[in-house]
Amino acid sequence: MKSVMNYTIAEISKMANVAKSTVSKALNGQKGVSEAKRQEILKLVGDMNYRPNLAARALAKRKTETIGLIIPADVDYTLSGVYWSVIIAAVADEASKRNYNLLLIMLNADKPLKTLEDTILKQSVDGLVIPAELLNAQAYTMLSSSDMPFVLQGRASFASHCCVDVRSEDGAFRLTKKLVEKGFSHIGCIAGPESFLYTQERIAGFKKALADSSLENDVIVTTRYSEEATKESVRRLLDEKPNLDALFLAAGGEFAFYVFEVLQERGVDMSHFGIAVFDEYRPFHFLPFPVIAGRQPIRQMGSQDARNLFQLIEKETPPSLSLFDIEILES
Amino acid sequence: MKSVMNYTIAEISKMANVAKSTVSKALNGQKGVSEAKRQEILKLVGDMNYRPNLAARALAKRKTETIGLIIPADVDYTLSGVYWSVIIAAVADEASKRNYNLLLIMLNADKPLKTLEDTILKQSVDGLVIPAELLNAQAYTMLSSSDMPFVLQGRASFASHCCVDVRSEDGAFRLTKKLVEKGFSHIGCIAGPESFLYTQERIAGFKKALADSSLENDVIVTTRYSEEATKESVRRLLDEKPNLDALFLAAGGEFAFYVFEVLQERGVDMSHFGIAVFDEYRPFHFLPFPVIAGRQPIRQMGSQDARNLFQLIEKETPPSLSLFDIEILES
DNA sequence: CTGAAAGCGCTTACAG
DNA sequence: CTGAAAGCGCTTACAG
Numbered sequence: 001m002k003s004v005m006n007y008t009i010a011e012i013s014k015m016a017n018v019a020k021s022t023v024s025k026a027l028n029g030q031k032g033v034s035e036a037k038r039q040e041i042l043k044l045v046g047d048m049n050y051r052p053n054l055a056a057r058a059l060a061k062r063k064t065e066t067i068g069l070i071i072p073a074d075v076d077y078t079l080s081g082v083y084w085s086v087i088i089a090a091v092a093d094e095a096s097k098r099n100y101n102l103l104l105i106m107l108n109a110d111k112p113l114k115t116l117e118d119t120i121l122k123q124s125v126d127g128l129v130i131p132a133e134l135l136n137a138q139a140y141t142m143l144s145s146s147d148m149p150f151v152l153q154g155r156a157s158f159a160s161h162c163c164v165d166v167r168s169e170d171g172a173f174r175l176t177k178k179l180v181e182k183g184f185s186h187i188g189c190i191a192g193p194e195s196f197l198y199t200q201e202r203i204a205g206f207k208k209a210l211a212d213s214s215l216e217n218d219v220i221v222t223t224r225y226s227e228e229a230t231k232e233s234v235r236r237l238l239d240e241k242p243n244l245d246a247l248f249l250a251a252g253g254e255f256a257f258y259v260f261e262v263l264q265e266r267g268v269d270m271s272h273f274g275i276a277v278f279d280e281y282r283p284f285h286f287l288p289f290p291v292i293a294g295r296q297p298i299r300q301m302g303s304q305d306a307r308n309l310f311q312l313i314e315k316e317t318p319p320s321l322s323l324f325d326i327e328i329l330e331s
Numbered sequence: 332m333k334s335v336m337n338y339t340i341a342e343i344s345k346m347a348n349v350a351k352s353t354v355s356k357a358l359n360g361q362k363g364v365s366e367a368k369r370q371e372i373l374k375l376v377g378d379m380n381y382r383p384n385l386a387a388r389a390l391a392k393r394k395t396e397t398i399g400l401i402i403p404a405d406v407d408y409t410l411s412g413v414y415w416s417v418i419i420a421a422v423a424d425e426a427s428k429r430n431y432n433l434l435l436i437m438l439n440a441d442k443p444l445k446t447l448e449d450t451i452l453k454q455s456v457d458g459l460v461i462p463a464e465l466l467n468a469q470a471y472t473m474l475s476s477s478d479m480p481f482v483l484q485g486r487a488s489f490a491s492h493c494c495v496d497v498r499s500e501d502g503a504f505r506l507t508k509k510l511v512e513k514g515f516s517h518i519g520c521i522a523g524p525e526s527f528l529y530t531q532e533r534i535a536g537f538k539k540a541l542a543d544s545s546l547e548n549d550v551i552v553t554t555r556y557s558e559e560a561t562k563e564s565v566r567r568l569l570d571e572k573p574n575l576d577a578l579f580l581a582a583g584g585e586f587a588f589y590v591f592e593v594l595q596e597r598g599v600d601m602s603h604f605g606i607a608v609f610d611e612y613r614p615f616h617f618l619p620f621p622v623i624a625g626r627q628p629i630r631q632m633g634s635q636d637a638r639n640l641f642q643l644i645e646k647e648t649p650p651s652l653s654l655f656d657i658e659i660l661e662s
Numbered sequence: 663c664t665g666a667a668a669g670c671g672c673t674t675a676c677a678g
Numbered sequence: 679c680t681g682a683a684a685g686c687g688c689t690t691a692c693a694g
Binding site for chain 3: 018019020021022025031032033034037056058059060061062
Binding site for chain 2: 004006049050051052053054055056058059064066069071073074075082084085088089092093096101102103104105106117118120121122123124142145146148254257260261282283285286288
């Protein structure tokens with residue numbers, strides 16, 4: 001049974017009858033130690049179960065060997081929880097591959113500036129992964145003028161930095177095309193808040209698919225994500241175009257379930273109504289009617305974020321934009 | 332526009348014409364500084380946007396002002412993602428209330444010892460929140476013999492430390508009772524792996540409810556959580572007791588959906604079949620048949636974990652066991 | 663190759 | 679109240 005008490009480098013160097021600097025060099029794989037001494041020291045370090053104190057090392061090297069991942073303060077709200085779990089796992093994975101720690105930093109979207117500035121000034125991390133939606137132009141400017149490496153998960157209108165995102169327009173295009181292929185010709189679109197970049201892109205993809213198929217019916221409704229607002233919007237949509245035979249939902253999760261409920265409430269025969277949803281949600285698989293769904297490669301995006309960040313940390317130049325494809329699933 | 336460049340305490344003290352120690356005292360709210368000087372210093376610190384370097388402070392105080400949260404390496408696997416998201420959010424919240432950072436540490440259940448020992452020896456955190464299921468007896472012994480404060484989310488047979496858990500037996504009892512109240516009398520139970528403590532407790536609660544209602548039929552099947560194994564177990568259960576009119580599922584999430592699929596495949600009329608599920612899962616709400624579900628207060632448990640940990644860090648004595656009730660929901 | 667010294671940016675006794 | 683000094687546990691020039 002090893003002891004859990006830790007030694008200092010001074011104690012280790014005393015035991016080894018060498019200088020502290022020699023132990024340090026041996027540990028860090030630097031040259032300037034004879035191979036024999038290095039082995040001897042490493043053996044002792046292993047026996048004594050010695051680990052360098054993180055804070056002392058960080059102070060001396062000006063490197064924390066820690067990266068920060070910003071997540072929304074309401075991460076547990078609704079089902080985006082799964083999305084963030086996957087991002088977290090992916091980033092944590094890449095970090096631990098490099099023996100880096102992961103600091104999780106919750107951010108309120110309404111006041112991103114203070115928290116970000118704080119972590120930069122306290123020098124608590126060597127770099128940051130930041131969800132684009134949590135940033136505003138001011139915070140982006142501040143980050144850019146600091147020398148803290150950072151990457152963005154998603155894009156933002158004001159940022160052109162090293163973003164990772166999904167091809168929303170293309171995904172929406174292909175999902176809508178699938179509906180056309182299945183023979184639907186009166187297709188509506190219900191989308192999230194129109195201020196979101198991805199909403200705009202998904203709507204654009206939807207329109208493009210209709211035009212590409214020479215279909216005219218392009219009724220589009222945008223809505224907030226609340227149950228009330230969503231249901232109301234769907235009702236309005238159905239009133240406006242009673243002859244719809246299919247719907248493209250530009251968002252998934254519970255949003256989709258709200259839409260389904262209204263369709264059922266209106267007596268729509270779901271097994272003959274076309275449904276395509278941007279963003280897969282596993283319970284769709286269990287629904288008694290067919291759904292076409294687009295899946296984001298969340299894990300790959302998270303890994304890419306981390307890899308890009310490590311490139312920046314090592315003064316290399318990562319791609320300024322990495323775009324991923326949507327995978328289309330039918331159930 | 333404030334600068335993002337940071338000063339050191341030496342620079343600040345020079346600007347203020349005082350000693351470093353005076354600035355330090357002013358910043359840390361210690362006595363030994365005149366109120367006038369303190370205000371003057373704080374004003375300067377605000378204007379200069381100074382923040383103490385985290386590593387330097389940690390080294391000097393032997394306090395990192397960081398707590399660690401251990402999460403399973405496969406956190407993104409299946410839908411437990413939501414569970415961990417909520418735990419993470421709750422712990423992060425409590426931490427930031429106290430101006431503590433949160434270090435996220437992924438742990439492989441097969442080799443918990445090395446990672447834990449590492450974070451202890453490197454002194455990267457002031458305390459740890461650990462899911463009980465990720466620990467083994469050896470790791471628990473190691474932790475206990477260190478002086479690192481830690482708390483457990485969930486219980487483990489070998490640990491009697493400062494655990495937070497849910498009243499599984501009581502929850503199972505009440506869920507089963509609900510089925511009885513609704514008039515069902517031939518109730519089966521399908522549960523997860525029997526090695527899990529919570530599986531044993533839920534089965535015990537189920538049995539107790541049947542006994543309490545003078546019902547004899549207590550067919551119980553345990554299974555691994557895979558789709559194949561689960562479906563096979565349900566089929567076996569139905570073959571064994573063809574006259575079942577209700578089922579208590581001792582686990583939720585997709586596990587429940589697998590069970591539903593088999594029931595439907597067997598032509599069971601779901602609207603007249605009783606279903607009670609331990610662990611709510613939001614999509615249940617949208618199912619076309621009624622489900623009785625138990626909800627764990629995940630967020631409260633996470634908050635309690637963190638609060639207990641902070642008590643330990645401050646040398647106080649938190650409750651050695653906090654048990655939470657299941658809330659029963661009908662849809 | 664080896665080690666003594668200085669320094670990273672703080673805090674904390676200790677004197678004045 | 680105030681400040682000079684020592685120390686936290688490392689790393690990194692620098693001399694030998």
